[in-house]
Amino acid sequence: MPPPLxxxxxxxxTPGFAHYSxxxxxxxxxxxxxxxxxxxxxxxNGRLHIVSLLPGSxxxxxxxxxxxxxxxLFDVAWSEIHENQLAVASGDGxxxxxxxxxxxREGDLPIRIWHEHTREAFSVDWSNIRKDQFMSCxxxxxxxxxxxxxxxxxxxxxxxxxxxxQALYSPHLPDIVASCSADGTLRIFxxxxxxxxxxxxxxxxxxxxxxxxxxxxxxxxxxxKYQQFYIATGGVDKVIRVWDCRMIRLGADxxxxxxxxxxxxxxxxxxxxxxxxxxxxxxxxxxxADVLASASxxxxxxxxxxxxGVPSSLLYIHDAHSEFVSGCAWSLYDEGILGTCAWDCRLNxxxxxx
Amino acid sequence: MSASLARRLKAIAPILARxxxxxxxxxxxxxxxxxxxxxxxxxxxxxxxxxxxxxxKDVPVDELLSELLRASLEKTKLxxxxxxxxxxxxxHPPSPLYISRAAALAAxxxxxVPISTIxxxxxxxxxxxxxIAHSIQAGDAEIGLxxxxxxxxxxxxxxxxxxxxxxxxxxxxxxVQPMGWTSEMVAEAYGISREKQDHYxxxxxxxxxxxxxxxxxxxxxxxxKLSDKILAQDDTVRPGVTAQSLAGLKPVFPQWGxxxxxxxxxxxxxxxxxxxxxxxxxxxxxxxMEILGKWIGSAVVGVEPKLMGVGPIKAIPAVLERxxxxxxxxxxxxxxxxxxxxxxxxxxxxxxxIEKINPNGGSIALTHPLGLTGVRQAITGLSELRRRxxxxxxxxxxxxxxxxxxxxxxxxxxx
Numbered sequence: 203m204p205p206p207l208x209x210x211x212x213x214x215x216t217p218g219f220a221h222y223s224x225x226x227x228x229x230x231x232x233x234x235x236x237x238x239x240x241x242x243x244x245x246x247n248g249r250l251h252i253v254s255l256l257p258g259s260x261x262x263x264x265x266x267x268x269x270x271x272x273x274x275l276f277d278v279a280w281s282e283i284h285e286n287q288l289a290v291a292s293g294d295g296x297x298x299x300x301x302x303x304x305x306x307r308e309g310d311l312p313i314r315i316w317h318e319h320t321r322e323a324f325s326v327d328w329s330n331i332r333k334d335q336f337m338s339c340x341x342x343x344x345x346x347x348x349x350x351x352x353x354x355x356x357x358x359x360x361x362x363x364x365x366x367x368q369a370l371y372s373p374h375l376p377d378i379v380a381s382c383s384a385d386g387t388l389r390i391f392x393x394x395x396x397x398x399x400x401x402x403x404x405x406x407x408x409x410x411x412x413x414x415x416x417x418x419x420x421x422x423x424x425x426x427k428y429q430q431f432y433i434a435t436g437g438v439d440k441v442i443r444v445w446d447c448r449m450i451r452l453g454a455d456x457x458x459x460x461x462x463x464x465x466x467x468x469x470x471x472x473x474x475x476x477x478x479x480x481x482x483x484x485x486x487x488x489x490x491a492d493v494l495a496s497a498s499x500x501x502x503x504x505x506x507x508x509x510x511g512v513p514s515s516l517l518y519i520h521d522a523h524s525e526f527v528s529g530c531a532w533s534l535y536d537e538g539i540l541g542t543c544a545w546d547c548r549l550n551x552x553x554x555x556x
Numbered sequence: 557m558s559a560s561l562a563r564r565l566k567a568i569a570p571i572l573a574r575x576x577x578x579x580x581x582x583x584x585x586x587x588x589x590x591x592x593x594x595x596x597x598x599x600x601x602x603x604x605x606x607x608x609x610x611x612x613k614d615v616p617v618d619e620l621l622s623e624l625l626r627a628s629l630e631k632t633k634l635x636x637x638x639x640x641x642x643x644x645x646x647x648h649p650p651s652p653l654y655i656s657r658a659a660a661l662a663a664x665x666x667x668x669v670p671i672s673t674i675x676x677x678x679x680x681x682x683x684x685x686x687x688i689a690h691s692i693q694a695g696d697a698e699i700g701l702x703x704x705x706x707x708x709x710x711x712x713x714x715x716x717x718x719x720x721x722x723x724x725x726x727x728x729x730x731x732v733q734p735m736g737w738t739s740e741m742v743a744e745a746y747g748i749s750r751e752k753q754d755h756y757x758x759x760x761x762x763x764x765x766x767x768x769x770x771x772x773x774x775x776x777x778x779x780x781k782l783s784d785k786i787l788a789q790d791d792t793v794r795p796g797v798t799a800q801s802l803a804g805l806k807p808v809f810p811q812w813g814x815x816x817x818x819x820x821x822x823x824x825x826x827x828x829x830x831x832x833x834x835x836x837x838x839x840x841x842x843x844x845m846e847i848l849g850k851w852i853g854s855a856v857v858g859v860e861p862k863l864m865g866v867g868p869i870k871a872i873p874a875v876l877e878r879x880x881x882x883x884x885x886x887x888x889x890x891x892x893x894x895x896x897x898x899x900x901x902x903x904x905x906x907x908x909x910i911e912k913i914n915p916n917g918g919s920i921a922l923t924h925p926l927g928l929t930g931v932r933q934a935i936t937g938l939s940e941l942r943r944r945x946x947x948x949x950x951x952x953x954x955x956x957x958x959x960x961x962x963x964x965x966x967x968x969x970x971x
Contacts, residue, residue, distance in 0.1 A: 243564060244561055244564050244565065245560075245561050273560075293560065293564070294560075321563070322560070322563070322564070341563065341567070365567060384567075414770040414771065416943075417915075417940070417943045417944050418944065419571075421571075438571055439943075439944055439945050440945055441945055441970070466769075466771075473970055475945065475970045479571070480571040499571055
């Protein structure tokens with residue numbers, strides 16, 4: 203019997219612009235955004251693409267609009283309050299807000315620019331609880347909280363003394379954020395706690411919890427959407443780990459645990475090895491508590507289960523890309539639809555079968 | 557622009573360096589799995605204690621051995637009747653074979669299981685692993701235990717006495733001199749300054765303190781019950797050591813050579829025990845044991861007794877050459893820090909990046925219970941490779957009386 207045929211992934215190319223991240227719209231099930239950079243993000247411009255799914259068309263995806271920026275774009279997040287707005291993180295440290303409908307000419311300008319980060323801004327995340335708030339992180343080590351209304355950041359958290367690669371809001375609690383860093387740690391902050399730097403010489407905010415997640419750099423994290431305080435991490439050591447951080451103490455207790463700062467801990471609940479190169483992005487399924495996707499420098503995107511007692515925790519390997527896979531994201535509306543983007547300038551959208 | 561380019565290239569460098577490092581064909585050959593391989597299915601140690609002051613100061617060697625064996629059997633669920641042989645590396649306790657045999661029997665190992673002890677000073681633990689590995693390779697045994705133990709508190713180095721006739725030979729006389737003297741001789745012969753020694757010592761102390769704080773040693777320590785207390789942490793690491801505090805220490809051997817050795821840049825004096833369970837791969841699979849890693853092989857060499865600390869400079873290239881390896885093929889080196897003088901000279905002569913050597917500190921910070929160290933290096937190195945998801949470990953040490961030893965292990969496990 204011939205093997206079952208999988209339909210090829212929907213596919214669109216953005217020649218000359220290598221992808222860094224993609225994000226599905228929380229308002230429209232067929233719309234997504236793609237952050238990209240010329241020259242693989244090393245030098246040169248950035249470009250934000252707005253892409254829509256066109257079932258039945260030749261390649262199934264259409265680039266509706268693009269916005270050009272001075273420096274490379276490393277991440278993008280859709281507004282949770284305004285269906286046409288989205289924020290991007292740029293290599294020059296700036297955070298920009300675009301409106302898809304403000305449509306004057308090619309290369310439209312952003313409707314807001316904030317320039318407070320002093321180094322590359324590497325991730326942005328919009329709160330899905332406090333929908334007027336979003337967050338960015340940067341290689342200078344800080345996390346900043348913003349609202350579109352204010353000209354300046356609402357809060358700055360000096361989170362790490364090394365590059366912060368990703369910072370995300372808890373999907374369950376409005377004031378809890380997690381970050382991961384080149385220092386190998388995953389940290390959870392309670393943004394209600396006063397930002398009391400430990401000292402002038404060590405100006406780092408006290409995390410509620412520090413998880414020593416890896417001996418090498420942690421490049422990505424994601425909160426499980428079903429289990430509170432379950433966080434997946436991935437990084438240079440090629441391994442995805444799932445941490446149970448429920449031992450965390452929050453609120454008034456968060457920064458009262460004495461000198462040295464916060465709690466240290468986190469129980470490693472799952473150890474998913476298989477990627478042959480560093481893991482660049484992890485993304486939990488919004489529909490299944492045990493399923494996550496990972497994008498890697500080994501040019502694959504893999505899908506894993508954290509269920510115990512299965513023959514293999516690796517469910518699926520997507521190997522259609524021919525360069526580093528930089529982003530992966532599950533559709534928020536259509537269960538089982540996954541988008542992947544890569545340095546081969548191709549965006550894939552497909553339904554992995556497992 | 558150029559600053560940001562440099563920053564972005566630097567950010568991607570570790571990702572590419574680690575990911576793109578293609579393994580040499582020699583490494584690929586060593587990574588292959590065969591039924592006759594000697595594999596390690598368990599490798600843990602007792603917590604270590606500071607000599608004379610620490611948690612093990614009153615614990616006799618037989619009790620330490622016995623409790624480590626008991627805890628290891630419990631943890632591995634290994635039926636002790638299946639053990640074919642045991643080797644214990646230890647240097648200075650009197651009647652070591654008798655107390656080791658007694659310890660095994662007291663731990664519930666049946667009298668049908670034989671035991672031996674091995675003494676090649678600082679490499680004794682490694683020699684115990686080697687002896688069991690060789691027995692398995694020869695077909696004399698399928699399952700064996702290798703241990704290393706020392707109580708520097710209860711059994712410090714006894715002063716060797718030579719007959720007049722033997723002592724007339726200069727090198728013979730050099731071979732029995734105190735280790736501190738050989739440290740000063742290396743410092744003098746190769747011009748290793750006090751500052752350089754303190755620099756390498758500080759690296760050891762800093763790395764060990766950080767590893768302790770990050771809980772890394774918990775992966776290698778088997779909590780054991782001694783005199784009604786569960787001991788689970790080393791008490792040997794001193795956090796907060798600084799360049800200033802090291803520079804302020806007085807020489808401990810003012811009578812010899814340049815007098816650059818101090819309590820802060822020499823290996824710590826400590827007590828402890830460790831254990832490695834080895835078996836043929838097919839037997840491990842049959843027994844349902846998780847395989848942590850694989851024994852590849854070793855080299856032992858002799859060097860000039862007066863400069864005993866240079867042993868690794870001869871031993872490491874010897875073992876690498878045996879298996880067709882380049883030093884770049886090795887992911888982690890565990891090189892014993894007997895003294896910062898000899899360690900600094902070895903590191904710089906071997907020309908290996910310090911990032912690859914003793915990533916969680918060495919004997920200067922952790923202490924150096926002589927019989928344990930060879931076993932501890934294997935345990936510590938394999939544990940760090942698991943954490944990094946890397947493969948090749950080279951352990952090495954200088955050996956009193958003027959020798960060196962080195963061995964290659966392969967990590968096969970994930971954390």
